Amino acid sequence: MTNRPPSMPVRADRLRSMSQTPDSAVRTYIEQHRAAFLDDLTAWLRIPSVSAQPDHAPDVRHSADWLAAKLKETGFPTAEVWQTPGAPAVFAEWPSDDPGAPTVLVYGHHDVQPAAREDGWDSDPFEPVVRGNRLYARGAADDKGQVFFHTLGVRAHLAATGRSTPAVHLKLLIEGEEESGSPHFRALVEEQAERLAADTVIVSDTGMWSEDTPTVCTGMRGLAECEIRLYGPDQDIHSGSFGGAVPNPATAAARLVAALHDEHGRVAVPGFYDGVVELTDRERELFAELPFDEERWLRTARSHAAHGEAGHTTLERIWARPTAEVNGIGGGYQGAGSKTIIPATALVKLSFRLVAGQDPGHIERAVRAWAAGQVPAGIRCEIDFGSATRPCLTPLDHPALQSVVRAMGRAFQAPVRFTREGGSGPAADLQEVLGAPVLFLGISVPSDGWHAPNEKVELDLLLKGVETSAYLWGDLAANWRPAS
Amino acid sequence: MTNRPPSMPVRADRLRSMSQTPDSAVRTYIEQHRAAFLDDLTAWLRIPSVSAQPDHAPDVRHSADWLAAKLKETGFPTAEVWQTPGAPAVFAEWPSDDPGAPTVLVYGHHDVQPAAREDGWDSDPFEPVVRGNRLYARGAADDKGQVFFHTLGVRAHLAATGRSTPAVHLKLLIEGEEESGSPHFRALVEEQAERLAADTVIVSDTGMWSEDTPTVCTGMRGLAECEIRLYGPDQDIHSGSFGGAVPNPATAAARLVAALHDEHGRVAVPGFYDGVVELTDRERELFAELPFDEERWLRTARSHAAHGEAGHTTLERIWARPTAEVNGIGGGYQGAGSKTIIPATALVKLSFRLVAGQDPGHIERAVRAWAAGQVPAGIRCEIDFGSATRPCLTPLDHPALQSVVRAMGRAFQAPVRFTREGGSGPAADLQEVLGAPVLFLGISVPSDGWHAPNEKVELDLLLKGVETSAYLWGDLAANWRPAS
Incomplete structure (x- = not known):
C-alpha cells in the first residue's frame, strides 16, 4: 500500500x-x-x-x-x-x-x-x-x-x-x-x-x-439461553454410605438433558415449536440448489457425523430449524482419578436457536414448565434465563x-x-x-x-x-x- | 488424663x-x-x-x-x-x-x-x-x-x-x-x-x-469405578453455526447417564445383576427389625428424599443392592454467563457398588459393551476403569x-x-x-x-x-x- x-x-x-x-x-x-x-x-x-x-x-x-x-x-x-x-x-x-x-x-x-x-x-x-x-x-x-x-x-x-x-x-x-x-x-x-x-x-x-x-x-436465528442449577444433598455425600438411596443431582441434570430431544432429534419441550414458520417447498428447493458438500462442511465443523432433526437436511437444520444445545454441563468431581461422592449440585447451560414465529418469552415459559416436570423429588431446580435475541x-x-x-x-x-x-x-x-x-x-x-x-x-x-x-x-x- | x-x-x-x-x-x-x-x-x-x-x-x-x-x-x-x-x-x-x-x-x-x-x-x-x-x-x-x-x-x-x-x-x-x-x-x-x-x-x-x-x-459392598470420555468436534464449535446439525458430546454424556437406570431405579446395564446374591427373607426381616428412622437418616444424608431401586427399602438399597452413581459429569462451559458452543469433549465419572456374587471384571465388560452401544455416530468414547474392590x-x-x-x-x-x-x-x-x-x-x-x-x-x-x-x-x- x-x-x-x-x-x-x-x-x-x-x-x-x-x-x-x-x-x-x-x-x-x-x-x-x-x-x-x-x-x-x-x-x-x-x-x-x-x-x-x-x-x-x-x-x-x-x-x-x-x-x-x-x-x-x-x-x-x-x-x-x-x-x-x-x-x-x-x-x-x-x-x-x-x-x-x-x-x-x-x-x-x-x-x-x-x-x-x-x-x-x-x-x-x-x-x-x-x-x-x-x-x-x-x-x-x-x-x-x-x-x-x-x-x-x-x-x-x-x-x-x-x-x-x-x-x-x-x-x-x-x-x-x-x-x-x-x-x-x-x-x-x-x-x-x-x-x-x-x-x-x-x-x-x-x-x-x-x-x-x-x-x-x-x-x-434468534437465541434464548438459560442456566439450570440442580440441588441435591446439602453437601457432597459419600456414595458408599448413601449411594442408591437418595437422588443424585448429576443424574437429574443428565436426565434433563437427555429428555431435551426425542428419538427423531426434535426438541421435546412441549410448546417449543409453537408458531414456527415452516420452510416452504420453494425455500427448501432453493437451499437444495446450493452446491453443498456435506463432507467438506463436516471438516469446517470439525465434526465427524451429521446429526439432527429427522426429515431435514443439514442446511435446513442450521438455518431454518429451531434447536436446543447443551453448551455446558457440570457436577461433582471432574479432576484426575476418582472421588466417591454424590455431588451436592449440578449445572446445565442450554441455548435454544429460534426461528421466525418463535417468541423468546414463550420459549422461556415452556422450558421452565418442562424442566419443573422432569426433576425428581428431593432435587431443587433453579433456572435463569439471560436476555434473548429474536429471530x-x-x-x-x-x-x-x-x-x-x-x-x-x-x-x-x-x-x-x-x-x-x-x-x-x-x-x-x-x-x-x-x-x-x-x-x-x-x-x-x-x-x-x-x-x-x-x-x-x-x-x-x-x-x-x-x-x-x-x-x-x-x-x-x-x-x-x-x-x- | x-x-x-x-x-x-x-x-x-x-x-x-x-x-x-x-x-x-x-x-x-x-x-x-x-x-x-x-x-x-x-x-x-x-x-x-x-x-x-x-x-x-x-x-x-x-x-x-x-x-x-x-x-x-x-x-x-x-x-x-x-x-x-x-x-x-x-x-x-x-x-x-x-x-x-x-x-x-x-x-x-x-x-x-x-x-x-x-x-x-x-x-x-x-x-x-x-x-x-x-x-x-x-x-x-x-x-x-x-x-x-x-x-x-x-x-x-x-x-x-x-x-x-x-x-x-x-x-x-x-x-x-x-x-x-x-x-x-x-x-x-x-x-x-x-x-x-x-x-x-x-x-x-x-x-x-x-x-x-x-x-x-x-x-x-465392592466398588468398580470408571471414567468415560466422549469426544465430539475436534474443538469447541459455534452452536449457532453448527448447532442442531452435529452430535454434541455433552448431550451424549447426559444420555449415557440417563440410560444408566431404568424407570424402576434399577441399573440398566445388561448383565449388571448377573450373579447377585439376593437377600433372603430372613435377612430382609433382620434389616427391618432395626429401629430405622428414615427422616433422621435423610438428615444424616443431608438429602431431601429417599430414592432408589423399586421394591427395596433404604437399608436394603445401601447395604445389599448394587448401585450405579454419577460421581462427576462435565463438559463445555461451566463459568458465569453463557458461551454458545458445542463442546469438543465431555466426561462422566461413574462408580458401581457391588454386592456378593458380582465380579468386577464382569461389571467392567458389561459397562464397556453397554456404553459402546449408547454412543451416537460421530462421537468417540474412551473408558478407563481403575482398580476395583470386591464385595x-x-x-x-x-x-x-x-x-x-x-x-x-x-x-x-x-x-x-x-x-x-x-x-x-x-x-x-x-x-x-x-x-x-x-x-x-x-x-x-x-x-x-x-x-x-x-x-x-x-x-x-x-x-x-x-x-x-x-x-x-x-x-x-x-x-x-x-x-x-
Whole structure:
C-alpha cells in the first residue's frame, strides 16, 4: 500500500459525459478510485480497535473518530460518534433530496476481534498487507472491509446517476462493541430510535456462500439461553454410605438433558415449536440448489457425523430449524482419578436457536414448565434465563430483498442464491426496535478467517461489494413499496 | 488424663482365685486396668499420624513404632513395623499354645484423617480430652480406639481364662495408609500372604447401629469405578453455526447417564445383576427389625428424599443392592454467563457398588459393551476403569460370625442385630488374597464424627469393645469349624 492523498468525491457529470451505461459508469468510477479506497481502508485497519481488551479502548475511540471523519469526507452531511457506557458507535446520515424516498439503515461494526502475531499470523495483524489478490489484516472481512465498501459504493452511485444526494435516505450505524457481545447496543438503539428510524435495515456483517456463488442471507436465528442449577444433598455425600438411596443431582441434570430431544432429534419441550414458520417447498428447493458438500462442511465443523432433526437436511437444520444445545454441563468431581461422592449440585447451560414465529418469552415459559416436570423429588431446580435475541427473516418476495438480489446480480454477473445465518446477532434488535425488515448484504467468504489468524478479504469480492452498494440505492428507491 | 505407669499384664491365676464367673472376671480385669488403658490410648492419640499430609510422615512412622512397642508390652511375642513405599503398617502375632486353634487376623489402621483446631474443633484434635463420658480426639473412633481395645481385650481374655497364650492364633495387621486410600495395602498383603494367613479376618474399623443397638456388620459392598470420555468436534464449535446439525458430546454424556437406570431405579446395564446374591427373607426381616428412622437418616444424608431401586427399602438399597452413581459429569462451559458452543469433549465419572456374587471384571465388560452401544455416530468414547474392590459378605450362619454375635451379646447384654456397610474397603483385599471370611467388629456410633471436627469415642462403648474382644477368642476357638 502506497500513501496517497485521501480520495474525494468526483463530480457526477464528469462520468456521465463519458456516455457509459450506468453499470459501466459504476465500474469505471470504482476502478478509478480503487487505490485510494484501499489506502483508506488500510489506514483504518491499522487502528487496533479491539473492544474486548481494555488496553485498546483508546484505539476503539480512535477508530470511531477516524470513521466519522472519513464519512464526512465521503459526503455524509452528518457523521457523529455516539458514546455508550462502553465503546462508541458511529452514526452517519445522508438524506435524499427526494423526500418520498425510503430510508435505509446500514449496520456494521468498527471493533475487531483480538489478534496477535504469535497466534499464527504470517504478518502483523494490524499492519495490512496484500498478498496475491487478498488483503490480510484483522478486521479486513469482519467487519471494516464490509462497512467500508459502502463509502465508495455511495460515491459511485452518485457519480453514475448524476445525483448529488443518494436515491434513498441513507443512514449508517456502525457499532463498537459487536465483538464483545454488543452489551449496550439494544439500549442505544432504543434511545436513538427516532434518529435510526428506517424502512429497511441492511446488515453488512455476514458473508456469502463462496467466491463462485453470490448469495443473499435472508434471516438469522434468534437465541434464548438459560442456566439450570440442580440441588441435591446439602453437601457432597459419600456414595458408599448413601449411594442408591437418595437422588443424585448429576443424574437429574443428565436426565434433563437427555429428555431435551426425542428419538427423531426434535426438541421435546412441549410448546417449543409453537408458531414456527415452516420452510416452504420453494425455500427448501432453493437451499437444495446450493452446491453443498456435506463432507467438506463436516471438516469446517470439525465434526465427524451429521446429526439432527429427522426429515431435514443439514442446511435446513442450521438455518431454518429451531434447536436446543447443551453448551455446558457440570457436577461433582471432574479432576484426575476418582472421588466417591454424590455431588451436592449440578449445572446445565442450554441455548435454544429460534426461528421466525418463535417468541423468546414463550420459549422461556415452556422450558421452565418442562424442566419443573422432569426433576425428581428431593432435587431443587433453579433456572435463569439471560436476555434473548429474536429471530429475523425477510420473505423472499420482499421488495427490498429483490433489490439486493438485483444489485448483487449486476455486480457479480451471476445468479444470486439465498442463504440464512444459523447464528444470532444484534441485527434482531434493529428489527424489533425499529420495526424494519433486516436484509443481509455481505461479500465475505468462509475462507476469510473471521476471528482466526490471517483474516483476509478477497479484493475482487470487496470491490463487488462496492459495486453492489452502488447499484442498490437506486434500485431500492425505484422499487420500494412500503410493506402492506 | 493423669499420667500413670504403663499397664502390664496381670497373671491370670490372680483373677481366677477370686472365683468369679468368666464374664465378671473379664469385667473386673477391665475395670482394674481401664485408667492405664485410657492413658495409653491418649498417648497414642497425641501422635498426629495424618497419612495424607507429607509433613506428618514422621508422625505416622512414630505412631507405628509406638504401637509395635505397645503390642510387645501387651505380650505379643512378635510385633514388627512393616515398611511400604508409603506409610508403614504394624504386624503383630501371638500364637496359641493349642496348635489346632484357628488363626484370626485383626485388621485396623493407625493413621488418621487431617484435623485442625480451626476446622471447628472445640479443643486441639491431637490433645485428647474427656468431656462427660466421651474421649475427644482425632482417631478416637477412627481407628485408634477400635484397634486399641483389642490390646486390653486379649489381656482380659488371658486373665479370665488363666491362659498364657490366646485361645486362637492371634495376628494383627494395622495399616498406615487407610485414610489415604490404602495405595500399597493390596501389594503388602500379597507380599506377606504367608505370614498373614488366617482362618478368619476381624475388621475393627466400622461401627454399630447406635448406643442402644449393638450390631455386627456382615459385609461391605465392592466398588468398580470408571471414567468415560466422549469426544465430539475436534474443538469447541459455534452452536449457532453448527448447532442442531452435529452430535454434541455433552448431550451424549447426559444420555449415557440417563440410560444408566431404568424407570424402576434399577441399573440398566445388561448383565449388571448377573450373579447377585439376593437377600433372603430372613435377612430382609433382620434389616427391618432395626429401629430405622428414615427422616433422621435423610438428615444424616443431608438429602431431601429417599430414592432408589423399586421394591427395596433404604437399608436394603445401601447395604445389599448394587448401585450405579454419577460421581462427576462435565463438559463445555461451566463459568458465569453463557458461551454458545458445542463442546469438543465431555466426561462422566461413574462408580458401581457391588454386592456378593458380582465380579468386577464382569461389571467392567458389561459397562464397556453397554456404553459402546449408547454412543451416537460421530462421537468417540474412551473408558478407563481403575482398580476395583470386591464385595465381601459373611453368611449369617457362619460359625465365626456366631462367635462375634455371642461375644458382643455378653459384653452389651443386649440382643445383637445385623448390619452391612454400604461403602467399600481394603478388607476385601484380605478376603480375596487370604481366602478368609471377613467379619466386622466395631463399637463406634454414627455420632462419633469420623472425618469431622470433634471426633470422639463413647468410653462405655470403648470398654464394651474391650470386653467383646476378651470373650471372642475363647468362643471362636471353642466353636470353630473350618468352612466346608
